[in-house]
Amino acid sequence: MNILSSLGKSARERASTLLYGLGFFYNVITETLRFFKRSQVGYKVLINQILFTGYEALAINAIMAVAIGAAINVIGSSLLPQFGQSQLMYTILIIVITRELGPLLTAFVITARSGTAIATELGGMVVNHEIEAYISVGLNPISYLVVPRFIGVVVSMVILTVYFNLFGLLGSFVVVQIVNPTPVSEYLGNLLSLLTISDIFSGLVKAFIFGIIVSVVSTYQGFSVNRSSTEIPVAGIRAVGQSFILIIVADVLVTLVQYA
Amino acid sequence: MKFKIKYSDQIVGLFIVIAVVIFALIVILVGANQRWFAKDYRFKTVFQSATGVSPGTSIVMKGFVVGKINRITLNADNAVDADFHIYDTYRNLVREFSILELTVSPIGLGSQLLFHPGRGERLLDEEEFIPTADSPAGIAIIEQELVEIPPKDDTITRLLANVNPLLENVNRVMITINRTLTDVNRAIAGQSTGPLGSIVNDVSGAAARLPVMADRVDDIVADVQTRTAGLLDQVSSLLLAFQVVSSDVGAISNNLAATTEAIRDPTGLVPKLLDPKGSLKTFLDDNDALYKRVMSIVAEVETSVRSLQGIVTGLNGEMPKISAVLNETRTAIQQAQDVLEGVKNNPLIRGGVPERAYQDSLYGSMREGSFE
Numbered sequence: 001m002n003i004l005s006s007l008g009k010s011a012r013e014r015a016s017t018l019l020y021g022l023g024f025f026y027n028v029i030t031e032t033l034r035f036f037k038r039s040q041v042g043y044k045v046l047i048n049q050i051l052f053t054g055y056e057a058l059a060i061n062a063i064m065a066v067a068i069g070a071a072i073n074v075i076g077s078s079l080l081p082q083f084g085q086s087q088l089m090y091t092i093l094i095i096v097i098t099r100e101l102g103p104l105l106t107a108f109v110i111t112a113r114s115g116t117a118i119a120t121e122l123g124g125m126v127v128n129h130e131i132e133a134y135i136s137v138g139l140n141p142i143s144y145l146v147v148p149r150f151i152g153v154v155v156s157m158v159i160l161t162v163y164f165n166l167f168g169l170l171g172s173f174v175v176v177q178i179v180n181p182t183p184v185s186e187y188l189g190n191l192l193s194l195l196t197i198s199d200i201f202s203g204l205v206k207a208f209i210f211g212i213i214v215s216v217v218s219t220y221q222g223f224s225v226n227r228s229s230t231e232i233p234v235a236g237i238r239a240v241g242q243s244f245i246l247i248i249v250a251d252v253l254v255t256l257v258q259y260a
Numbered sequence: 261m262k263f264k265i266k267y268s269d270q271i272v273g274l275f276i277v278i279a280v281v282i283f284a285l286i287v288i289l290v291g292a293n294q295r296w297f298a299k300d301y302r303f304k305t306v307f308q309s310a311t312g313v314s315p316g317t318s319i320v321m322k323g324f325v326v327g328k329i330n331r332i333t334l335n336a337d338n339a340v341d342a343d344f345h346i347y348d349t350y351r352n353l354v355r356e357f358s359i360l361e362l363t364v365s366p367i368g369l370g371s372q373l374l375f376h377p378g379r380g381e382r383l384l385d386e387e388e389f390i391p392t393a394d395s396p397a398g399i400a401i402i403e404q405e406l407v408e409i410p411p412k413d414d415t416i417t418r419l420l421a422n423v424n425p426l427l428e429n430v431n432r433v434m435i436t437i438n439r440t441l442t443d444v445n446r447a448i449a450g451q452s453t454g455p456l457g458s459i460v461n462d463v464s465g466a467a468a469r470l471p472v473m474a475d476r477v478d479d480i481v482a483d484v485q486t487r488t489a490g491l492l493d494q495v496s497s498l499l500l501a502f503q504v505v506s507s508d509v510g511a512i513s514n515n516l517a518a519t520t521e522a523i524r525d526p527t528g529l530v531p532k533l534l535d536p537k538g539s540l541k542t543f544l545d546d547n548d549a550l551y552k553r554v555m556s557i558v559a560e561v562e563t564s565v566r567s568l569q570g571i572v573t574g575l576n577g578e579m580p581k582i583s584a585v586l587n588e589t590r591t592a593i594q595q596a597q598d599v600l601e602g603v604k605n606n607p608l609i610r611g612g613v614p615e616r617a618y619q620d621s622l623y624g625s626m627r628e629g630s631f632e
Contacts (some may be wrong), residue, residue, distance in 0.1 A: 050272045052263060057274070159279040165284050192293040199285065 015069040024220050026140075028150055029187075031143045035151065042148045048060070050150025053114040054159050057106075062171065063166040064105055069172025077180045090190045096123025097168035098195070100153055104251055106160045107210035109152060111243040115218040118149050119239035123232035131223075141223075150215040157211030161203055169195075206254050215245045285460045292297025300345035302330070305360050305390050307340040312362055312371030319344060319360070320376040323409060326350040329373070346375070354390075357406035361393035376407045469597050484585050494578075498571045505564035514556055 035042065076089030122145065125131055134141050173187055221239035225231040264271060292295065307313055310332050319327040327346035333411050335341045357378030364371045376393070380403070384390065391397035399406050450461070 047268050047272050050266075051268045055264075055271055055275045079277070113490050155276070159276060161282050162279045165286070189293075195286075196292050196294070197287060197290055200290070201284075 045148035053157030062167045066171040069168040070175035073176040087192035102164040103206035116217035116236040119222040123225035123235045152217035154211035161207035353377040
């Protein structure tokens, strides 16, 4: 009986949590739609969020993109000619950089950097009763705290994906010149003849979805802190873990939808 | 205040603007490379099969992509209607008598859709039909050399282009052999009505008739033996009669010889004749003994001659029968020889019964001779 009651309690709590999460997400979306209609102080929070999440992550994002692009170039240009399929190198580069690894690695970087930061920051604000203070003065914490972070993370995510594509496709060319010199016109011609607009938009759609996941999960976990400061790092860890899982699941679903 | 915080708006704005510019640039480059802003000329064609053809398949001419397939649909005739476009830069190549050729790599490296420009002067209008190389219209255009088809630059394709006619010939020979074997099998099974079936049927019939023919030959030989035996008896009796007649003739000859010898002596003949006791007197006074003797000899000679005449007449009467028997025997032996030759030269292995050169008989019957 104890097992059954504990199972029932757990299911009820999980259902309640899920409903709470969906309600939270709904509130974020509705407040986001109102965000640009209001002239409010949340704009500064948005700029700062893009600065921290996007601009400051550009360096590590670019390094990753150039490294992965160069690795694909070097491996492809040495391995694929053995099968007489040199042209496939550009196809593989486009698929890996723009469709798959670009959005995914960018999402991981943002989750690791900004997701934990958002969760711990909001958790600290809860512990310090700052949220109660916002409410007491009539400020909606979702409108003022969550929406700028939500928009900032999503925009940063999309923009960083564009940069990842740029560095992955073109920046790697510079590195490849050291190992396997190739005329830039030949490289760009082959790349642009195989790169389609659907490849680009596929990566951006994934980036948009991943940005939503990271921002919503991080803010949700930040608000899940109750009163103890020891809950703050736990919230950060949960934000990272849940974000990773949801990002991978979403990646699989989006890929299935695209190739179905 | 830190620089980043102080100029956060500018930094973020630049960060976003650069990203948007890069994105726009990439989209424009992709669009330009994929001919979003260029005019394409659309045409139609029909393929027998969509194998190797799909929307987006490049149309190639001398290694250059001159167009792409837009859409393929299966029509009511189970052929494949295809819409395709040619780039504006190659518009002037789409002249009258142009064709499309779908080539499949012989070593499994995919297919290629080739465009061959026609030699006509008129440029084809949009939405006009361009035949494929394997269609009747395309084949007619190629045969009339109204289209420029460059030689295949692929070694394997060239090699196979030479090998293909040989293979087709070999295939044709194999089909012929197979058909022949089928005919032979059907002929052997008795189901064919062709020449081979007739030969086999004839051989089979001849072989079936062989025992009957052998019996007939036996009968004919026995008949010939019977007839020949009677004839030989007659000939033997005739020979005996000849011997008797010959002995009589011999005696007469001896008498005549003695007479001639006696007459040959002139000195003694007259005295002998005139001598009262001589021969002449004896001859005259012998009561016609000598005369009777001579007459009997003459009668015997006449009998012998008549007997000889009868023999000859009998022989003349038997000659047509003998001739007919010999002719029948000869025909029967020839037929038997044909059958045996046919069986020996089995037509399945050798080549049938050889032609026979017929030789007319050198001996005609006396009756036939009389009517010539």
